[in-house]
Amino acid sequence: MGFSKTQLIGLRADDFRHPLDLQATTALKQLPGLDILVRSLLGPVAEQFFYLNNIASSILVGKNQLPHLHKLLLEACQILDLEPPQLYVQQNPIPNAYTFAMRGKQPFIVLHTSLIEMLTPEEIQAVMAHELGHLKCEHGVYLTLVNIVVLAAGLLPSWGAVIAQSLREQLLQWVRCAEFSCDRAALLAIQDPKVVMSVLMKLTGGSPTLAPQLNLDAFIEQARAYDAISETELGQMLKTAQTAQLTHPVPVLRAREIDRWASSQDYQRLLQRRQIEYNQKADSKGGWRNW
Template sequence: MPAAKTLLLGLKADHFRHPLDLQATQSLKQLPGLDLMVRNLLAPLAEQFFYLENIASSILVSDQQLPHLHQLLVEACKVLDLEAPQLYIRQHPVPNAYTFAMRGKQPFMVMHTSLVEMLNPEEIQAVIAHELGHLKCDHGVYLTLANLIVLGAGLLPSWGTVVAQQLQEQLMEWIRCAEFTCDRSALLVSQDPKIVMSVLMKLAGGSPTLASQLNLDAFVAQARAYDAISDSQIGALLKQAQTAQLTHPVPVLRAREIDRWSQTQDYQSLLNRQNMEYDSKAEPKGGWRNW
C-alpha cells in the first residue's frame, strides 16, 4: 500500500455522488410508500434472514481475527471519514461483496473468500471502500430491497406481476447507477485509478491463477472498444438490453467511467482540499476522531 493517503475529513456524499445515482434515487423516492414499506416491513425480514445468517456462517473480522483485513477496513474508513461497519468473510466460490445497513443494527459488509483470494491487499481495500460508499451515501433503504431481490429469492411479499416487474426493473437501474458512485468511493480511498480498474478487470475474467497474468492496459483498450459500440443506435440498444437485468454495470464500462472521473477537476479538488495525510506506519497527524 502507498505510505501515505490524503484524508477526506468532512467528506459528504454529494461531493462524489454520480449524477446517474442522484437521478435514479430521485425516481425511486417518487414511488409512493416505497420507503415506508422497506423500513417497516422488509428491513426486519432482511435483518432476521441475513444478519443472523452471517453471524452463523461467516467469520467476523477484527483486530484479533484476520487483523490485516481489519486494518484495511479501518484505514479506508479514516480516509472517507466514516464509522467502521462490521466486516464478515464468507466461504463462497462466486467472487462477490455486499453491504447491509438496517434499522437498529450496526451496518455490515460481507466479502466472499473467492474474491479475497483473487485480489492483492490494495485491491481488497478498494472493494471494502466500494462497499463503504453505500454507507456513506445512505443507500441502505433501497440496497436492502435490492439485496432481497438478488440474494433472498422468495422472501419478498407477493405483488401483482406487472407492478413487481416494473419495481424490479427500476430498482436494478438504481443499483447499477449507485455502483458508479461506489466505484468513486473506491478511488477516493485507493487514490490510484489503476487499482480500481484492476479490480474490475479481475471481476471480468480473473481467477487466483490468471489474475497475475492479466494486462490492465489491454483491458482499458477493450473498454474503449465497448464504448465505440454506442456510436450507432443499434449498438446502444444492444448494450441497454445486455445490462437491463444486471445488478452491476458491465466491468469494462465501470473501468472507463472511473478512468474518466480520475482525470476530472472534481476528483482532483477532493484530494487537494485536504493537506493532512495518513501514514499507515505512523501516528495520525491532525484532529480526527478516535476509531
C-alpha cells in the same frame, strides 16, 4: 500501500455521488410509501435473517481474527471519514462482496473467500471502500428492496408479477447507477485509479492463477472499444438490452467511468480541498497529521 493518502475529513456523499445515482435515487423517492415499507416491515426481517446467517456461517473479522483485513477496513474508514461496520468473510466459490445497512442499525460487509484469494491487499481494500460507499451514500434501504424484489419477482402470480417486474426494472436501474458512486468511493480511499480498474478487470476474467497474468493496459483499451459500439443505433440498442437485467454495470463500463473521473478536475479539486481542510484541523490540534 506505498504512499501517503489524503484523509477526507468531513467527506459528504454529495461530494462524489455520480449524477446518474442522484437522478435514479430521486426517481425512487417519488414512489409513495416505499421507504416506510422497507424500514418498518421488510428491513427488520431481512436484517435479522442476514445477521443470523453471518453469525452462523461466516467469520467475523476483528483485531484478533484476520487482523490484516481488519486493518485494511479501519484505514479505508479513516480516509472516507466513516465509522467502521462489521466485516465478515464467508466461504464461497463465487467472487463477490456485499453490504447491508438500515440507518440507525449495525451495518456490515461480507467478502467471499474466492474474491480475497484473487486480489492484492490494496485491491481488497478498494472492494471494502466500494462497499463503504454504499454506507456513505445511505443506499441501504433501496439495496434491501433490490435483494427482496429480485428474489420475489419470479414467485408472484398475475398482476402482482406485473407490478413487481415494473418495480424490479426501476430498482435495477437505480442499483446500476449507485455502483458508479461506490466505485468513486473506492478511488477516494485508494487514490490510484489503476487499483480500482484492476479489481474490475479481475472480476471480469480473473482467478487466483490467471489474475497475475492479466494486462491492465489491454483491459483499458477493451473499455474504449466498448464505448465505440455506441456509435451505431444498433450497437446502443444491444448494449441497453444486455444490461437491462443486471444488478451491476458491465465491468468495462465501470472502468471507463472511473478512468474519466480520476482525470477530472472535480476529483482533483475534491482531494485538494479535503487536504487543505485536514491540514488546517491538524495544525489547530497541534499537528496530528501522521496517522
